[in-house]
Amino acid sequence: MKHLLFRLHLFLMGMLVATATSYAQKSPDAMNRFIDDLMKKMTLDEKIGQLNLPVTGQITTGQAKSSDVAKRIRAGEVGGLFNLKGVERIREVQKQAVEESRLGIPLLFGMDVVHGYETIFPIPLGLSCTWNMQAIEESAHIAAIEASADGICWTFSPMVDVCRDPRWGRISEGNGEDPFLGAAIARSMIRGYQGKNMSRNDEIMACVKHFALYGASEAGRDYNTVDMSRQRMFNEYMLPYQAAVEEGVSSVMASFNEIDGIPATGNEWLLTDVLRKQWGFDGFVVTDYTGITEMTAHGMGDTQTVAALALNAGVDMDMVSDAFSSTLKKSLKEGIVSMETIDVACRRILEAKYKLGLFENPYKYCDKARARKQIFTKEHRAVARKTASESLVLLKNENNLLPLAKKGTVAVIGPLANSRSNMPGTWSVAAVLNNAPSLVEGLKEVVGKQVEILTAKGCNLMSDNEYEKRATMFGRTLHRDNRTDQQLLDEALAIAAKSDVIVAALGESSEMSGESSCRTNLEMTDTQRFLLQELLKTGKPVVLVLFTGRPLVLTWEQQHVPAILNVWFGGSEAALAIGDVLFGDVNPSGKLTATFPKNVGQIPLFYAHKNTGRPLAQGEWFQKFRSNYLDVDNEPLYPFGYGLSYTTFSYSDIHLDKTSITGKEELTATVTVTNTGTKDGAEVIQLYIRDLVGSTTRPVKELKGFEKIFLKAGKSKEVSFKITSELLKFYNYTMEYVTEPGEFEVMIGGNSRDVKKTGFRLEPLIP
Known part of the structure; x- marks a missing residue:
């Protein structure tokens, strides 16, 4: 009997797929007719289930875990899952949805594929410094190829938040301070991910985030309040989101912050009036991680209240909170939400699945052969290497110290000199960290036997052990050295004495930027500054290879270090790209997309500022009764768009x-x-x-x-x-x-x- 029921289920599924296929062939109204028919069969629980996005499998972000997910999938109470890695695992879960649930509705599988899947490209801030829209689009396309080969059909990218405060850790995930450039990059990323219409199995659904204004959080502190005039919103912050909508992005993620006193996740003006009515967005809106229940902490009410607020505002899918699934039936009964609103949200999720082709082929992204052939390929890595080399920004090159000659002995010294796990940078959740060569390994590969490469750690990342733990999470440890500071320094100076040139590998660890990695002090850490000072005292030429996910305060370094190459976090091929630039195989062409301040007191500092009624005269440092500081001039250390070359x-x-x-x-x-x-x-x-x-x-x-x-x-x-x-x-x-x-x-x-x-x-x- 069980066998017969299963065969009947497969027959009905086949009829459903055939209907989807034939509709797609017959008329442009096929999707609407198909979804109309499907929704007539759905119960209220199944409709609400489509709005539910729990997390399972490899938990790579946040703290919450959803239990009994498989049971809920079979009951039709899940619309998608995220951060589940591996095509075989995804196929197994998809099978539960399409072969073991009543209606066989396929799941969406999403992941934070932010700057590559296993072939990792530079962090988005670094990628933006290429100013190369073709390269940026190609990076997204390769990410889509690899992610889709491993079962992923939806990426929570691009992040297009304009940010003018480098204290904010997530500046590393965006495109810098300018809306015009950010809009161009948003379009390129979406074309790269989604292709022409997501009909191919190597095209995936993009999700623009975080809507809106997340990059303007007060004090540069993550998840914090945002408050600005609507004129400023639209002139300085909204353009990249709008460009993404115009480019046809299929989904939008609501941001954590409040806007006009109402959290974005429950802000009807933002999610309905602007996004849908003004801009014409026709995809679906998903919350950020636990975004609905976090509105309770904002002071907007209990779980039932904030869930209704979110749905009525225009949210279609609840990421992790389980707020929709646990309260909407009660809210419907009490008249707080309407059946029409639930139906609209459900339809939007089903439309996304239809457009991806999942009703026609639920296993479209589950080809195991692709996973073996198309992930972390030699061809993809070659593109990532070239792109990473374009992202590097030469900040200083006194007396043309760079490029280095391929001869003699080079000492590579610093806590970031020989770390593989830090090379990909923050938000590289699918990366196999050991695949990325360290800087030392990469330089050795670039120069071969022509140059002797020596190395020493020189110091720990910082003197504060607890701070270092916070800065090296998610497997990015730098393996704190228990030798004394003097022992580490003595070893470094001994190595330096044997060298012709010193490459100081210093700056931030990868998790010193990114989500919940905000900083108030943007100068070099204490141990690293001291090491750099001691290396300069040797009299040997020193090149600072600066790892960072944000603009840092480099005023002292600019004054004392002869050459500074900002390498951001360049991805899985970063070490090779850095070698290409250091030794002159590639001429650096990166240009800053975020202003570097002279000290944190200047922040927020950005090029497109307005004049006051008492502007400081050009070229002046200080004039009484003018808009200036007593202790520093108004100018940045490095302006927006700045970057040197080995030529002029x-x-x-x-x-x-x-x-x-x-x-x-x-x-x-x-x-x-x-x-x-x-x-x-x-x-x-x-x-x-x-x-x-x-x-x-x-x-x-x-x-x-x-x-x-x-x-x-x-x-x-x-x-x-x-x-x-x-x-x-x-x-x-x-x-x-x-x-x-x-x-x-x-x-x-x-x-x-x-x-x-x-x-x-x-x-x-x-x-």
Whole structure:
């Protein structure tokens, strides 16, 4: 009897799949008809079940665990699972859903595939410093290939939160401080993940996060309050999210923070009025980890109250809280939520599964042969190596110390010199940490027998043992050395004495940035600063290879260290990429996407600031009764867009093909860029515009275009940018998206500070 029932179940499943397939072939209304038919068969419990996203398997984030998940899957009470790794395990769980539940509805399988799956690319902040949209899209595509080969069909990426406070740990997961660049990267990432329409089995569903404003948390402290005007929201923070929606992102994750006094997870204005009505988003909204029940701590009510608040606001799927599954039936009975609202949320989840092709083939992402052939491949790693080399930012190169010659002896000294597990960086949850060579191993592979590489730890990450434990979680330990500080230093100095050049591998460990890794002191840790000082005293040339997930305060280092190469955390191939740049096989071309301050007291510090009524005169440090500090000037240590090369570039004056346009016209701004050095190299040409007079105050400059070019030594190239009235729009005081006639300044250069300038006028339209 049991055998007959199972065969009948398979027959009905086959009919369901056939219906999905035939609908897809017959008409564009196929999905709606299919889901209408399916929802007529669903019970209330099964509908609410689709809104439930528990965590199981390898718990890689958060603290909660869901029990009896398999039982709930068979009961149709689960819509998806996340952070379950391995195609065989995922296939087994999917089988429970499609062959052992009443209606056989397939599950979504999501994971934090943030900057690669097992082939790890640079952390997103580092990746953004490539300014290479093609490379960024390719990184997402490779991540999708590998994740999908291992059973994953949904990634909680891209993270597009604009951040202007490097104390916030999660600045490492985003694209820096600029909304225009962030929007371009959001589009590239979504194209890379989702492909054309997610019809292929190597295309997966993206989830833009964290909606919204998460990067502006007060005091740079994670999960903290955000409070700003709506004009500032839309002019400075919202563009990357909107770009993601316009690019067709299939899901959106609500952020932890509150907005206008209401947590984003329960904010109807945000999730319905803006996201759906204003921007036209037609996918589904998922909470962040336990986002619904966390509203209780915000002071919004008990679990039943906040669950209803979230559903009514526009949340469709509850990640981990179990708030929907435990309260919505009661809330429906009491009239707090409606059946229509539950149906709409359920439909959105089913639509996502339909668009992914899971009804047609629940095992679309469960091909074991792909897992064996398409993960951590030689080809993928070669791309990751090249991309990582583009992300490195040369901050200082006194007397052309870099690149190093492939000869002699190089000492690689520091707590990050010989650690594999820290190379991939934070939020690399699927990485096999031992796959990434350490910096020492990578340099040895790059130089072969031409250079002798010596190494010593030199110091622990910091003197505070408890702090180091907090900074080396999730298997990223640096194996604290129990020798005395003097013993560690003596060993390092002995190694340094045998060398021609010292490479100091210092900075942050990978878990010193990322979620819940906020810092108030952004200077080099005590032990590392002392080690660096002692290495400089040797008189040997010192190159600081700086690992970091955020802008650090490097004022002392800039003054005393001859060469500084910021390597972020470059992923599984980082060590090889660093070697490529250090020894000149690759000319660095990375440009900063976040401003580096001179001290934490300047924070928040960003290039697109507004003037006060008493601005400090250009080039001045201090003027009484002006907007400045007594102890430091207003300028950053390294400005947005900054990055050196082993060659040099010059810019001609800007040529405009016209000096005034009407609202319907466009003008072209052109510069000639020349490689004036002796090495071939790449340069990022950046266009900034300033609206000189507005109905509301406007920033001193805003990024409005960029292009990365490669020039051979001595060669020149004309680079042109089209400027249209659309490029000049902003949200005015009454929240209208407008272009205002008047005078505009055009700036083009290699960073936000060093630019050529000219201007034009936008004439009013004549009716």
